[in-house]
Amino acid sequence: MQVEDLRRLIALAGHERVTDAAAVLRLTQPTLSRLLARVEHELGGRLFERDARGVHLNPNGALALAAARDIVDRYDRLRRDLADVLDPDSGTVRLAFLNSMATSLVPRLLREFRVASPHVRVTLRQAPTHDLLRLLADGTAEHAVLWPRPTGPHGWIPLQRQRLVLAVAPGHRLERRKRVRMAELADDDLVTVPTGFGFRTLVDDLYAADGLVPRVSFESEDLATVEGLAGAGLGVAILPDQQAGTSTVAVPLASAAAQRVVGLTWRSDRDLAPPAARFLDHVRAAGPYG
Structure with a gap:
């Protein structure tokens, strides 16, 4: 019937x-x-x-x-x-993003989109990369800002190349260095995110490239908390340069692998709703965000 x-x-x-x-x-x-x-x-x-x-x-x-x-x-x-x-002019876009993007890239992205499409609503979700991919798969989110670039049926627009830096507390022995090699961190405690997070894998790989295993003192899912703990002298941290400098001193790393590219992704095996397609068109036209 x-x-x-x-x-x-x-x-x-x-x-x-x-x-x-x-x-x-x-x-x-x-x-x-x-x-x-x-x-x-x-x-x-x-x-x-x-x-x-x-x-x-x-x-x-x-x-x-x-x-x-x-x-x-x-x-x-x-x-x-x-x-x-x-409605492409007044509908809703469902955007998810990495927690570490909450105070930097995502606000800039949304500010510019709001100027271009003032009546389109955007709902937001924050999660680690593996959860972001699940949100895309089940349709809870239409777009995600994440790293690394996902495999499978996903579109990808690179948004920002982030340089990773060493974040140390003021007064740390390395704070005035122009560049630091990973080998110089062998005796330092490390504050970082838990095992299983994509960013933790990147940090572990940087240590492993110099034959080191990080000596982890504290773990937090929030990079802002990691930065705060490092600023309190509870260990050094490796962070995107956008996340360092609030309570820490950012020192460049010598490793060429100390970087990540954050991008916008979506499921390419299904049609986007008109508001989500409008958001995608805006991001494509806006280009990289630094």
Whole structure:
């Protein structure tokens, strides 16, 4: 049974004559009669009683009519709500991003998009990379700002190349150095994110390239917290340069691998809703963000 069948059932109940209802619905009388017979068969009982004056709802029909009105009303409301959400000029974009992008790249991205599309709403989610990919897969998010570039059916626009730096507390022996080699950190405690995070893998790889294993003192999922702990002298930290310098001193690393490229990704195996497509067009036109 389709929603239009329920609309016709409602019309028939309102007119009580098949001929009149058929005229309003622009159907032939036999077509409407067959539709009624099909609906009654599907629901398992008679809904109307026929007599010389036309058709009249019986108790089963009254129950079906109330349900039909509720279903049609909910369906129409759904269509209106979806139309609002999907309107490219005033709909909604679902954007997810790495926690470390919350105070730097994402605000700049959204500020410029708001200027270009002031009536489009953007809902936000923060998560680590593995959760961002899950949010994209199940449709909770339409776009994600993350690192590294995902494999599989994902589009990709590089947004920002981030240089990784050593973040040390003021007064640390390395704070005035122009460049630091990873080997020089062998005796320092490290504050970093937990194992399993993409950024932790990058940090571990930097140590491993010099034959080192980091001596981790504290772990936090939030890079701002990592920076604060390092600034309190509880260990050094390796951070994107945008995340260092609040309570720490940022010192460049000598390793060429001390960088990451953050980008915007989306599922390329499905169509984007109009507002999300508009957001993508904006990002493409805006180009890299430093």
